[in-house]
Structures are given as structure tokens and as C-alpha cells.
Amino acid sequence: MFTLKRIESATQDVKKSRFLAFAAPIADEQAAKEFLASHSDPAANHNCWAWRIGQAYRFSDDGEPSGTAGKPILAAIDGQELDGVAVVVTRWFGGILLGSGGLVRAYGGTAALCLRAAEKIEMIETVRATVAVDFSDMALIKARLLARNVTIAGESFTDKGPVLIVDLRKDEADAILAMVVDLSRGKAVVSLDD
Numbered sequence: 001m002f003t004l005k006r007i008e009s010a011t012q013d014v015k016k017s018r019f020l021a022f023a024a025p026i027a028d029e030q031a032a033k034e035f036l037a038s039h040s041d042p043a044a045n046h047n048c049w050a051w052r053i054g055q056a057y058r059f060s061d062d063g064e065p066s067g068t069a070g071k072p073i074l075a076a077i078d079g080q081e082l083d084g085v086a087v088v089v090t091r092w093f094g095g096i097l098l099g100s101g102g103l104v105r106a107y108g109g110t111a112a113l114c115l116r117a118a119e120k121i122e123m124i125e126t127v128r129a130t131v132a133v134d135f136s137d138m139a140l141i142k143a144r145l146l147a148r149n150v151t152i153a154g155e156s157f158t159d160k161g162p163v164l165i166v167d168l169r170k171d172e173a174d175a176i177l178a179m180v181v182d183l184s185r186g187k188a189v190v191s192l193d194d
Contacts, residue, residue: 001123003084008118014106016094021114023087026051032058032086045093048107050074051086064091064107068100072108080115083123087111125170128153131180132163132189141183148176 007024022039026032032051040047048069050059059070073087089110098106133141138161145152145166154165168176177190 001083002120005119010114015096018092019110021089021110023114026086035086044090046091049088068103069107072104073111076111126167128193134161137184138162
């Protein structure tokens with residue numbers, strides 16, 4: 001899955017109607033609502049939108065015939081494997097009716113045009129783990145963790161040795177923690193946080 005790096009926009013004219021799309025990365029439903037409110041034009045005929053965060057999603061046709069605007073915008077988000085994204089497409093009516101198929105193509109197409117132009121970043125699922133090691137193993141283990149692009153989120157010391165809090169890619173967590181145990185000759189105590 002991917003998300004957007006920053007807010008992006010695109011515009012197109014379809015049979016004298018002007019369509020303007022804004023797309024943005026969002027963290028939660030409240031951020032989606034704020035983005036939609038700030039990028040909708042109250043003077044326009046329609047401000048249709050959709051957003052997705054994981055399994056949660058919403059969309060609105062904002063007065064257009066049912067299923068002709070919000071769903072195609074959501075389909076554009078899903079079609080590009082995006083998550084944590086909101087899109088609003090604003091329409092200024094140009095006097096020519098587009099029909100249901102024309103509206104679907106115009107809204108979905110403008111959203112897709114905007115999303116294709118946007119710079120994307122890969123969303124990597126991570127897990128947090130606690131790694132307790134001996135003082136004598138710390139330098140080697142930290143070096144190997146950093147070589148595997150593991151983020152060390154915290155470090156503390158107890159009377160038994162250092163304790164590292166690390167963020168691991170979920171798909172690599174088991175292999176990395178096994179490597180730590182091997183490097184410490186079985187002395188490291190590792191646990192995944194819930």
C-alpha cells in the first residue's frame with residue numbers, strides 16, 4: 001500500500017464543466033473532515049469526495065445522481081492501492097448535462113489524474129520490540145540492527161545490561177529477532193510489544 005507525500009491537485013474540463021481535484025494524505029477521520037472542509041468551494045455546484053483509511057472509507061455524491069461521483073473517486077483511490085488518502089473533486093457546471101456515464105468518467109477520471117500525478121510513499125507496517133542484551137554484545141547488535149535499517153526508538157540501561165526499543169518491519173521481525181539471539185549466543189531476551 002502507498003499514501004501520498006503531500007497535497008496534489010489536477011484540473012480538467014469536460015463539455016464546458018470544470019473539474020478540480022485535490023488529494024491529500026490523512027491520518028484519521030478528523031483529518032479527512034478538515035481537509036475536505038478546507039478544500040471544498042461553497043460557490044461551486046458540487047464538492048464530491050471520498051477517503052480511505054485502512055478498512056474505513058466514506059464518500060459523497062454531494063447532489064449528483066447516486067453513485068456517479070463519490071464511488072468513482074473511491075475507486076480511483078483503491079485502483080492505485082492508496083491508503084490514508086482523501087480526495088475532493090469540485091465541479092462548476094458548464095451548462096451541458098453529462099449523463100450518468102459521463103459523470104462517472106469525469107469524477108473518477110479527474111481523481112485518477114490527480115492521484116497519478118501525486119508523489120507516493122510506501123506504507124510499511126512495523127512492530128515494536130524490546131531487546132535486552134549484555135554490555136559485551138551491544139555494539140555488535142546495534143551495528144547489525146542499523147545495517148538492516150531497524151529504527152532504534154529508545155535505549156536504556158539496567159544492572160543486567162542495555163535494553164533497546166526497536167521498530168521493525170513486520171515482515172522481517174522474526175528474522176531480525178532471531179539474528180539478535182544468534183549474535184548474543186542465545187543470551188539476548190527479545191519480545192514483541194502488543
